[in-house]
Amino acid sequence: MSVKLPTRxxxxxxxxxxxxxxxxxxxxxxxxxxxLDQIPxxxxxxxxxxxxLEFHFGFADLSYLGDGVLGATFIREREIxxxxxxxxxxxxxxxxxxxxLGHMLLHSSVRTEFHETNDxxxxxxxxxxxxxxxFAAAFLMPLPLVEAEIVKVFDDCRxxxxxxxxxxxQTTRESEWMWRKLLLPVLTRRFGxxxxxxxxxxxxxxxxxxxxxxxxxxxxxxxxxHRSARGDELEAIRLxxxxxxxxxxxxxxxx
Amino acid sequence: xxxxxxxNPEPSIGDIIRRRRVEVLKxxxxxxxxxxxIAPAHLTDIEKGRRTPSEGLLKRxxxxxxxxxxxxxxxxxxxxxxxxxxxxxxxxxxxxxPQFLRTARKLNAEQWDQxxxxxxxxxxxxxxxxxx
Numbered sequence: 235m236s237v238k239l240p241t242r243x244x245x246x247x248x249x250x251x252x253x254x255x256x257x258x259x260x261x262x263x264x265x266x267x268x269x270l271d272q273i274p275x276x277x278x279x280x281x282x283x284x285x286x287l288e289f290h291f292g293f294a295d296l297s298y299l300g301d302g303v304l305g306a307t308f309i310r311e312r313e314i315x316x317x318x319x320x321x322x323x324x325x326x327x328x329x330x331x332x333x334x335l336g337h338m339l340l341h342s343s344v345r346t347e348f349h350e351t352n353d354x355x356x357x358x359x360x361x362x363x364x365x366x367x368x369f370a371a372a373f374l375m376p377l378p379l380v381e382a383e384i385v386k387v388f389d390d391c392r393x394x395x396x397x398x399x400x401x402x403x404q405t406t407r408e409s410e411w412m413w414r415k416l417l418l419p420v421l422t423r424r425f426g427x428x429x430x431x432x433x434x435x436x437x438x439x440x441x442x443x444x445x446x447x448x449x450x451x452x453x454x455x456x457x458x459x460h461r462s463a464r465g466d467e468l469e470a471i472r473l474x475x476x477x478x479x480x481x482x483x484x485x486x487x488x489x
Numbered sequence: 490x491x492x493x494x495x496x497n498p499e500p501s502i503g504d505i506i507r508r509r510r511v512e513v514l515k516x517x518x519x520x521x522x523x524x525x526x527i528a529p530a531h532l533t534d535i536e537k538g539r540r541t542p543s544e545g546l547l548k549r550x551x552x553x554x555x556x557x558x559x560x561x562x563x564x565x566x567x568x569x570x571x572x573x574x575x576x577x578x579x580x581x582x583x584x585x586x587p588q589f590l591r592t593a594r595k596l597n598a599e600q601w602d603q604x605x606x607x608x609x610x611x612x613x614x615x616x617x618x619x620x621x
Contacts, residue, residue, distance in 0.1 A: 278517065280518060280519065281515065284507075284511045284517075284518075292518065292529075292530075292536070293518060293519075293532075293533050295530065318529065321519055321528070321530075327519070
């Protein structure tokens with residue numbers, strides 16, 4: 235497949251690039267088919283499954299398929315069903331839709347039926363389910379658009395793009411402040427995803443520049459889901475010359 | 490990735506409302522279900538022909554989708570409430586209304602309009618008589 239991701243700053247981590255391109259290719263075909271200039275955010279995954287992708291779609295009680303089943307894909311019937319219990323959880327529901335779409339587009343030769351359960355996720359051992367998860371993340375949070383949003387956050391706050399991108403990769407309180415207070419709230423809102431989906435997605439991204447570190451420090455992946463251990467320290471972070479700094483440093487630098 | 494179009498020559502009412510929702514109104518199942526104040530699974534069942542809507546929901550679907558109530562009633566074989574009400578208001582009506590409807594089964598639109606005008610005149614005449 236000759237699809238290129240129009241990114242300038244970030245790349246998907248190695249090993250995820252094929253799925254990344256499949257998701258991007260699907261998004262572009264939907265956009266063109268609907269005559270849109272841009273991909274709208276949040277990506278209307280439920281509508282696009284029905285049109286233009288033309289799969290049968292619906293919500294139903296899927297408890298007959300087993301405990302904890304959130305979604306199901308029936309390849310021959312070209313049908314995706316989502317469990318009625320997840321309809322009120324916006325992020326979970328959208329992710330399940332995109333996950334099932336991943337099965338439909340990637341795995342038609344693997345099995346004829348797929349069920350997603352609560353047990354699965356980024357840590358799943360099932361390769362097929364992991365691929366569907368990666369497709370869902372790439373479909374809901376396409377890398378070129380994530381990159382554009384991050385750059386926009388920096389620009390809107392008049393932050394230094396290069397210094398702040400570098401800072402993001404560190405495990406400092408300034409980096410944690412940027413992730414917690416600036417980026418993750420914007421990314422979850424703009425892309426219509428849960429906090430854990432946004433964190434996992436950022437964990438899949440690498441800076442294009444040669445770097446010994448991933449964009450999201452490994453120490454933050456789990457920690458960002460919970461309250462910060464740094465507590466009030468984050469409240470004392472302020473922007474100075476376009477770069478976040480701990481307030482105590484102001485006086486130090488001034489003197 | 491194939492973008493397929495189904496070729497069903499006579500779509501069901503479920504297909505018709507689904508297509509209208511997706512292609513004209515451009516709304517997702519959850520969004521439309523919220524507007525109709527029903528569960529998304531309920532709307533799924535209606536679109537797939539597994540359930541028919543209640544009287545109130547049929548009216549809400551008519552308004553939200555911009556499809557005439559009569560078209561929906563015909564498709565779901567659901568008579569207007571007034572038919573049930575008139576047909577069961579007393580013993581005479583319970584006997585005569587079905588008899589009348591069986592007789593009028595094959596009337597065309599113009600004949601129905603004539604019949605309605607006659608019924609209106611008869612009803613008006615009865616009212617005048619009652620007033621005297």
